[in-house]
Amino acid sequence: MSKYPTRRSVLRGLLAGSVVSVGLPPLECMMNAQGTAYAGTASGFPTRFGLVFWGNGNVPDLWTPTGEGFADDWALSEQLEALAPIKHKLLAVSGMSVKVPNVLPHYSGLAGILSCAPGITTGDESTMQVPSIDQIIANEVGSQTLYGSLEVSVDGGIGNSHNGPHNVNPAEESPHALFERLFGVGFTLPGDTPIIDPKIGLRRSILDAVLNETNALSARVGAADKARLEQHLDGIRSLELRLARMEEDPPNLASCGYPTEPEASYPEIDGRPQFSAKSRAFADILVMAYACDQTRVASNWLSRPVGNTLFPGASAGHHNLTHDEPGDQPEVRAIVTQVIEEYSYFLQALDAVPEGADQTLLDHCAILATSEVSLGKTHSLDEMPLLIGGSANGFFHQDMHYRSAGQENASQVMMSLTRAMGLSLAEIGAEEGLTSDSLADIEV
Amino acid sequence: MPRLSLLLLVALASCSSEPPEVEPPSPTLRRLTQVQYTNALHDLFGEQLLVSDRLEPDVAAEGLIEIGSSITTISPRGVELYEAAAFDAVAQVMDDPAWRDEVVGCTTEDTACAESFLEDFGLHAWRRPLSSDELAVWVGISDAASDELGSFHSGLQFAVAGMLQSPNFLYRVELGETDPDRSGGYRFTDYEMAERLSFLLWNTIPDDELLGAAAAGNLTNRDGLIEQTERLLADDRARHGLRTFFGDYLELYEVAHVSKDPFLFNHWSPEIGPAAEEETLRLFEDWVFDTDGDYRDLFTTKKTWVNPELAALYNVRSPVREGFDSIEFSDSDGRVGLLGHASLLAMNAHPTQSSPTLRGKFIREVVLCQPLPPPPAGLNTAIPEADQDLPTMRDRLTFHMENPACATCHAFTDPIGLGLENYDGIGRYRTVDNDFPIDPSGDFGNGEDTFDDSFGLAERIAKHEDTPNCMKTHLYRYATGHRESVGEADALIALGDDFKRGNYRVASLVVDTVLSNGFRKAGAVE
Numbered sequence: 001m002s003k004y005p006t007r008r009s010v011l012r013g014l015l016a017g018s019v020v021s022v023g024l025p026p027l028e029c030m031m032n033a034q035g036t037a038y039a040g041t042a043s044g045f046p047t048r049f050g051l052v053f054w055g056n057g058n059v060p061d062l063w064t065p066t067g068e069g070f071a072d073d074w075a076l077s078e079q080l081e082a083l084a085p086i087k088h089k090l091l092a093v094s095g096m097s098v099k100v101p102n103v104l105p106h107y108s109g110l111a112g113i114l115s116c117a118p119g120i121t122t123g124d125e126s127t128m129q130v131p132s133i134d135q136i137i138a139n140e141v142g143s144q145t146l147y148g149s150l151e152v153s154v155d156g157g158i159g160n161s162h163n164g165p166h167n168v169n170p171a172e173e174s175p176h177a178l179f180e181r182l183f184g185v186g187f188t189l190p191g192d193t194p195i196i197d198p199k200i201g202l203r204r205s206i207l208d209a210v211l212n213e214t215n216a217l218s219a220r221v222g223a224a225d226k227a228r229l230e231q232h233l234d235g236i237r238s239l240e241l242r243l244a245r246m247e248e249d250p251p252n253l254a255s256c257g258y259p260t261e262p263e264a265s266y267p268e269i270d271g272r273p274q275f276s277a278k279s280r281a282f283a284d285i286l287v288m289a290y291a292c293d294q295t296r297v298a299s300n301w302l303s304r305p306v307g308n309t310l311f312p313g314a315s316a317g318h319h320n321l322t323h324d325e326p327g328d329q330p331e332v333r334a335i336v337t338q339v340i341e342e343y344s345y346f347l348q349a350l351d352a353v354p355e356g357a358d359q360t361l362l363d364h365c366a367i368l369a370t371s372e373v374s375l376g377k378t379h380s381l382d383e384m385p386l387l388i389g390g391s392a393n394g395f396f397h398q399d400m401h402y403r404s405a406g407q408e409n410a411s412q413v414m415m416s417l418t419r420a421m422g423l424s425l426a427e428i429g430a431e432e433g434l435t436s437d438s439l440a441d442i443e444v
Numbered sequence: 445m446p447r448l449s450l451l452l453l454v455a456l457a458s459c460s461s462e463p464p465e466v467e468p469p470s471p472t473l474r475r476l477t478q479v480q481y482t483n484a485l486h487d488l489f490g491e492q493l494l495v496s497d498r499l500e501p502d503v504a505a506e507g508l509i510e511i512g513s514s515i516t517t518i519s520p521r522g523v524e525l526y527e528a529a530a531f532d533a534v535a536q537v538m539d540d541p542a543w544r545d546e547v548v549g550c551t552t553e554d555t556a557c558a559e560s561f562l563e564d565f566g567l568h569a570w571r572r573p574l575s576s577d578e579l580a581v582w583v584g585i586s587d588a589a590s591d592e593l594g595s596f597h598s599g600l601q602f603a604v605a606g607m608l609q610s611p612n613f614l615y616r617v618e619l620g621e622t623d624p625d626r627s628g629g630y631r632f633t634d635y636e637m638a639e640r641l642s643f644l645l646w647n648t649i650p651d652d653e654l655l656g657a658a659a660a661g662n663l664t665n666r667d668g669l670i671e672q673t674e675r676l677l678a679d680d681r682a683r684h685g686l687r688t689f690f691g692d693y694l695e696l697y698e699v700a701h702v703s704k705d706p707f708l709f710n711h712w713s714p715e716i717g718p719a720a721e722e723e724t725l726r727l728f729e730d731w732v733f734d735t736d737g738d739y740r741d742l743f744t745t746k747k748t749w750v751n752p753e754l755a756a757l758y759n760v761r762s763p764v765r766e767g768f769d770s771i772e773f774s775d776s777d778g779r780v781g782l783l784g785h786a787s788l789l790a791m792n793a794h795p796t797q798s799s800p801t802l803r804g805k806f807i808r809e810v811v812l813c814q815p816l817p818p819p820p821a822g823l824n825t826a827i828p829e830a831d832q833d834l835p836t837m838r839d840r841l842t843f844h845m846e847n848p849a850c851a852t853c854h855a856f857t858d859p860i861g862l863g864l865e866n867y868d869g870i871g872r873y874r875t876v877d878n879d880f881p882i883d884p885s886g887d888f889g890n891g892e893d894t895f896d897d898s899f900g901l902a903e904r905i906a907k908h909e910d911t912p913n914c915m916k917t918h919l920y921r922y923a924t925g926h927r928e929s930v931g932e933a934d935a936l937i938a939l940g941d942d943f944k945r946g947n948y949r950v951a952s953l954v955v956d957t958v959l960s961n962g963f964r965k966a967g968a969v970e
Binding site for chain 2: 103104123151158164168169170177198199205209214221223224228234235310377379
């Protein structure tokens with residue numbers, strides 16, 4: 001199994017019994033020479049996972065890089081041009097398929113790519129039967145940081161980070177609110193002494209009472225509600241753990257600092273969202289959230305499946321365009337270009353933060369960019385768009401284009417990502433999406 | 445006048461025959477929706493309280509947020525948001541001595557005062573009396589916080605903020621008890637009935653009188669239930685409660701978030717979406733509480749409610765300089781009934797154009813409860829661009845009809861939606877599409893039940909037997925928090941008959957729903 005204790009096991013272990021006392025025992029396996037809580041990686045810095053997701057796919061013919069292999073053997077495509085400054089730290093994977101049956105446009109692909117399993121659909125609503133990739137990872141590594149995971153949304157939707165069926169981690173839609181949450185009251189810079197506030201202990205004793213009441217209620221309800229309350233209990237335990245951690249010394253990370261404070265709001269201009277400005281405000285905050293080790297898992301939901309946002313410069317909603325724009329779809333391609341520009345910005349911002357000797361924060365990350373379909377026009381689940389930025393502490397090859405010869409299962413890329421994050425799962429996904437193999441060719 | 449008619453309806457309902465027995469599914473916890481949470485805090489502390497709008501988001505399931513709240517789970521983020529919202533609310537009250545004393549009631553600043561306040565607060569917040577053990581926990585926390593922080597009211601602050609994070613506040617715990625009238629069966633308890641009634645009719649927690657009726661055991665008997673239903677329906681808060689139902693049923697919460705191109709639609713603005721939602725809710729409120737009209741006539745009425753911006757969109761003279769007032773459309777305005785509302789027309793359209801398919805789908809699925817299969821995933825769903833050969837939407841949609849793979853479903857949506865082609869992507873009236881005249885005729889599939897235009901479509905919808913039945917079914921689902929099971933089929937059929945017998949008066953249906961065994965009886969917890 002994993003070399004890390006899981007979030008649940010830590011939470012349960014710590015919080016079993018009565019009111020928790022402050023001062024969590026540091027776990028030996030999580031310490032480096034300086035005694036700070038780093039993962040056991042070669043660089044001494046933890047590995048972080050990120051997901052940048054956009055809806056409605058791409059235009060595969062103009063997406064797939066030319067050439068295969070490393071460095072000069074491959075070149076970026078038209079739609080990936082914005083990644084030129086960071087190509088040397090990019091891994092492009094093409095020719096992979098979602099194997100889940102494509103029975104429901106967009107949702108089959110969404111559940112297939114992110115949870116490696118078919119979704120569950122009743123009427124007009126769908127949900128994932130198993131957690132999404134970010135939460136599979138957060139379940140294992142999330143207990144080591146203040147926040148098990150962070151979710152942000154540029155288009156204002158709740159995103160698709162799933163803990164399980166009907167349990168979405170609602171994404172933060174306001175950069176300023178995210179800034180306040182992470183860097184406002186209660187944030188301590190490395191080297192500073194955390195403020196010991198008796199109110200924190202009292203808040204924890206409240207949560208303990210709430211925990212007991214939730215357990216008491218759980219004993220009286222039916223099976224479905226028991227499962228719901230079990231998830232609610234996880235949330236209560238996470239908050240208790242976070243409050244306990246707030247009184248500990250913060251991780252001793254030299255690159256940690258305050259990000260730029262975002263605007264109070266990002267209103268639409270001419271009926272179009274401030275897509276780039278808002279996305280970059282989130283990116284700047286997430287970079288520091290990683291640098292300060294406030295979390296090791298984040299997802300940025302730029303837009304959603306079937307999303308019909310009027311993108312800047314577009315003459316119709318995104319989803320309409322994917323279906324109705326004739327020819328080689330210049331407007332759809334322009335939207336994909338905007339998405340990739342934001343992904344490139346995020347990678348470059350991570351790469352601008354030094355972390356250790358001759359390394360950057362990006363070197364200790366794996367930032368996946370993907371969508372729920374490839375060609376939006378036909379909802380195709382072949383040729384899925386898959387990019388990984390950063391080597392994840394040397395786990396992934398860099399400056400590489402891997403092209404699958406036989407439309408291999410896209411779940412294998414997710415399996416590789418779990419391995420990059422230090423998990424050793426026997427398999428990932430369910431039914432047609434299930435796999436026990438990672439994609440060995442992209443791993444060092 | 446309206447209240448008199450309500451009383452008559454209650455009398456009518458109570459005269460009808462004994463409702464059919466039900467076998468409901470296992471009861472489930474319903475999380476308070478964002479609006480219910482906000483209303484509850486206002487009732488507990490006062491209307492002046494500013495309640496955070498950053499709460500666990502509401503998600504619809506089976507077409508209703510009210511059902512979504514019984515399926516979805518409180519996420520880790522939600523736990524965090526509820527904690528912050530509770531502390532924020534309680535701080536507002538406790539930091540203001542006058543407000544604080546009004547809420548707390550006693551001023552002795554001792555354990556006895558804490559106990560009496562928390563007992564009363566718990567009764568209202570948790571919609572049931574606290575057990576002595578439960579009360580002791582929160583009094584203990586109040587005392588501990590009071591000692592630690594050196595302030596009695598800081599102690600109360602922590603206890604109250606904690607009780608608002610309790611599952612006993614955040615969920616509606618309605619698990620039932622043994623039913624003395626039915627061997628092996630279960631019914632909802634008196635306190636559970638109190639909150640079922642108040643959330644259905646007022647969308648908030650029970651008031652003192654309702655809690656008193658529960659304490660007296662009056663809500664598990666029919667006469668007591670009728671008396672309280674009558675009282676709640678006659679109160680203005682019922683307007684809010686039933687508006688919430690109708691907005692949930694028609695998914696009107698979507699209107700405020702639709703994306704429309706401001707260059708193509710210069711009558712659209714960030715304010716017009718909420719105004720359009722308000723129009724539809726006002727007309728419904730008017731219909732139920734003031735006009736006391738036949739539900740079906742909502743589709744053919746020429747009456748509606750507008751503010752100056754909506755009047756401009758509809759190209760009619762505004763009756764008011766600001767706010768809303770009612771108007772009657774004339775025939776030349778080209779608009780009639782609910783399906784002529786900008787809310788439904790804009791929601792069921794694209795950012796830059798109308799969509800007969802989305803409009804037809806909405807009428808089929810939401811208005812008539814006739815579900816359609818999702819489109820096949822592997823299909824190219826593009827319709828041709830507008831050009832000289834295919835200038836209008838009708839021309840372009842012939843593609844759907846000529847392609848058998850499309851036609852199997854689109855034959856059931858497009859010909860209905862084409863009846864609304866006189867309204868553009870935001871619901872503004874038009875007679876031409878790309879300079880070519882619009883033909884707004886249509887049918888209900890395969891050439892059956894044809895109509896000439898939106899007026900004819902409205903007549904068809906109003907006369908369709910599925911129209912009132914679908915609304916009745918959604919009210920039942922909203923009231924019970926679940927999609928009906930096989931064991932509730934008879935109860936639903938009976939409610940349909942009651943609705944018809946009551947001349948399709950919504951208030952009458954509400955009373956019958958409350959008196960239905962589906963609302964009063966619980967399934968076994970399993």
